[in-house]
Amino acid sequence: MAPGGQTAAAQQSGTAVSNAGMPLSVTWLDSLRIDSSAVERRAATLVARRTVKKEWQVAWLLRAISCMDLTTLSGDDTEQRVLRLCAKARRPLSEEVRAALGLGDLRVQAAAVCVYHRFVAAARRALEGSGVRVAAVSSGFPAGLSPFAERLAEIRNSVAEGADEIDVVITRAHVLEGRWQALYEEVAAFKDACAGRHCKVILSTGELGTLRNVARTSLVAMMAGADFIKTSTGKESVNATLPVGLVMLRTLRDYCARTGEVVGFKPAGGIRSAKQALEWLLLIREELGTAWLSGERFRFGASGMLTDIERQLAYHGSGRYAAVHRQPLV
């Protein structure tokens, strides 16, 4: 077994996610034990044990950009707002910064833009030919409490309009009521509705109550075929935290090691700074290994973070601390 615990097959760098799922195993689910205090200690010290400096930091920040799901999920979103985001996703760095860093023809762009179903078509058009993918939050985002048939229909509609990836939300009540079979069936139905597009399952960890629930929910989602497991909608009061991420990654690692499948991970919500971006990358690298450090298997759900990364990169390029107003708006 290699560092991080992944199987040989899963280790191959760049291999995209693919998860056939497996039957629900309640035995496995029941065996999960999470020691919250120990998890918190590991999360707190892990980011103090590793650091990247100078050009290595530049490389890691560029990688962070390439793993971004540049996201806008507000009630006041308009098509123009989405188009602006798409433009930024294609060209996340100004020519000035690129030149100062000497990036040459190194292609750096966001992995995807993430929008409500209503804007899928516009984003699709704006990103045509760029390689930037379109992700839609469907299935009654963010509460996931609209009628089940409507949620499935929303997913199918997003697929029909050209979404490459669907971010779906689970019914938290299934977790809180211990209805694992229902949760499994729900995610399996979402996966089926995604019709081969990546199914990114949002667990809303801030509403699950305990880290053990986070682990169990992660496992059920993966058993049901989730291609990615994602922390949060960004709308809960507590979003992506490192302890939650650590628990999800460890569960993901065990699942991949036991089944040979490859599942991706996406923290979302509350990730705003370049420093946080580096911390998440450190966490991934330490727990899963470098194979997971690409947009194929890892995504940030964020938008403002890009501005801070740009500022840091501008500093690395020029030696001058950058002002916010000099960065093109996200």
Place this chain on the structure above:
Amino acid sequence: MALSDLGARYQSMDYGPAPEDAGPARAWLAQYAGRFGHYIGGAWTPPSEGVYFDSTDPATGEKLAAVALGSPADVDAAVRAARAALPAWQALTGHGRARHLYALARLVQKHARRLAVLETLDNGKPIRESRDIDVPLVARHFYHHAGWAQLLDREFPGQVPCGVAAQIIPWNFPLLMLAWKVAPALAAANTVVLKPAEFTPLTALAFAQLCEEAGLPPGVLNIVTGDGSTGAALVKHPGTDKIAFTGSTEVGREIRRASAGSHQKLSLELGGKSPFVVFEDADLDSAVEGLVDGIWLNQGQVCCAGSRLLVQESVAQRLLEKVRARMGSLRIGSPLDKTTDIGAIVAPVQLQRIRELVQQGIAEGATCWQPPLTLPQQGLYFAPTLLTGVQPSAMVAQREIFGPVLTTLTFRTPDEAVELANNTVYGLAASVWSESIGQALDIATGIKAGVVWVNGTNMFDAACGFGGYRESGFGREGGREGMREYLQPAWWRKAVAIGAAGAPAAAQRVADDAVPASSPGEAIDRTVKLFIGGRQVRPDSGYSLPCLDAAGRLLGEVPAGNRKDIRNAVEAARAATGWARMNGHQRAQVLYYIAENMQQRRTDIGARLAQAVGRAQARRELRLSIERLFSYAAWADKFDGAVHDSPVRTLVLAVREPIGVAGVICPSPAPLLGMVSMLLPLIALGNAVVAVPSRDYPLIAADLYQVLETSDLPAGVVNLVTGDAAELMRVLAAHDEVQALWCYGDEALCAEAKRLSAGNLKRTWSNEGRRIDFFRADQGEGRWYLEQACQVKNIWLPYGA
């Protein structure tokens, strides 16, 4: 920045170098031209013999500085300086001393990074550890003890400082061990002579400079650098009142022997082979990280390192797979790199020792696994190592390796886990991993160790005591229990020697109102026996010894107990495990019942005792013995532990546990009261005792055991063996199943008891040849005795839903 580099780094996502700048630390060394004298009486003092030795960076072999080699004359000068500073330091108020300790805490924080870098340079530990663990704990320790200085009078009434403390510290946590020693000593109004480790003297010298800056009065802290010979000179110096040592068990034993003849109070924090117990219901991933913090912290050069992995068979394979995977992501390399997990081994001799022990482990059948890491070309490195297939009988399962080497064993049941965990001469620390609180606490209680971390490891805090059971030493550092090591009762300090002027000899006092012995023929002959395992037994030797009164008249005869009788008595005491498991209330019931039965027989007992000590004393002894039984019955369920204020979301339970089997050499004067005063604190807290009764009047044994026999005291809890006290003491002292030895006698007997107890590092208590007035409650009973009749186990319980 060249694109090609950036592109490659973008692809590889490697960490790249992240060196900590050693410039400021080196500049500090340069201020002293790379050469340090001792710090004595507030002045930098060249070594009297003019000899210096080099302190080197184990990661590079580079010389960092020349440091004075302390001679006996240097040690003497330092002890004199400490003695001279004592009156003014003790004349300060607690608040005055608190201000000094507070200033030191602040200065450590202000210069935290320089101290951390210097520590890493000198010791080879990763900068992440010195920066995030060692130095913050140092500052915390001085803050905490500034508080004890402030509260000394109120929190420790009737206690006075020992005086001059001699302190010897190891190389694995150089500055932190300094803090653990110096802070409580100063807070308790002692002055200090500290000898840092030969390999790592530099942060102690940097600390001396902070003391200068803080305006600590000259002589309050003196630092003499040097090697083992310097330490030996300090231990042997008669001018100190307290010795505190952290280091190997072997050296600890030597110090115990060397200081046995003195009145120096002693605390020893020694080696360990701490179990790391993982149950099938543990969070295995977290347990793996616990192991990283347990055995790969500081290259495994940690006395409380979780070096023996005990894992439940049902999860052993999965856990070991995870351990191997995790070992693969450990980073070994330059200690100054911020991403290094495993730095350099402190010295060539240590590296050699680790290599030899691992080789021996392999030769004994262990399978050795190391992750495919590249060790640096230069410097002293040893890869993290996993030894599987290690049987309990293997050397590597028993000996402290003091390196990044983990041995593994499996267990089937909780009972077997405890059995394996306790199958060691050590008892420093343990780590227990289980998500079932009932099981975790049961195991934590069962393991014989001074510190038990539940679902955690290597957690430390100034408010929580740290120290060992068994041959891991005695005494505690940190918290209230640590402060006691530097304090003693005021009356005790003033107590005069037995036989000195003002100390009446018991024999002279008895004559006046002694009751004549009844003449033969008037009474039925009374056969006194030994009392072993709850039964009256004849002595193995078949001999008896006469018991005479002060005038030389025969009062009766007692069995001449010998080594076999002691052996049998210890066996009986060891078997009386139920007593320790009874709760305080149950033990109190038995003590009250003993009091009741003694009261019923007081006329008979008093009449016989009066033949030896006179009517008046006999009456007083009986009255006070019964009172004392009430006192200890009262304490039995009240002398309880504490919950320490500890780091975030952790309960730290300071639990008082019995020591085990204790040998007791009872006082000669006050045959009944003296014996009762020494036995009761021990049995009240759950120990079992083998006692040698008064030499002046051993017949008292028969009166006592008749009372005990009728009082529901479980068999084996108290065993009484009459005979030659010195000879029986030697047998007890040399018995490895006896964990404590209390000896009342003249100076020579006490010194011998302490010296002979070094074999298995018994906790010893003696009157040190001084006279204790057992008729006075302030001297004859109380917390001072109870504290020495138990040992404190700190159980750490981090929690979170």
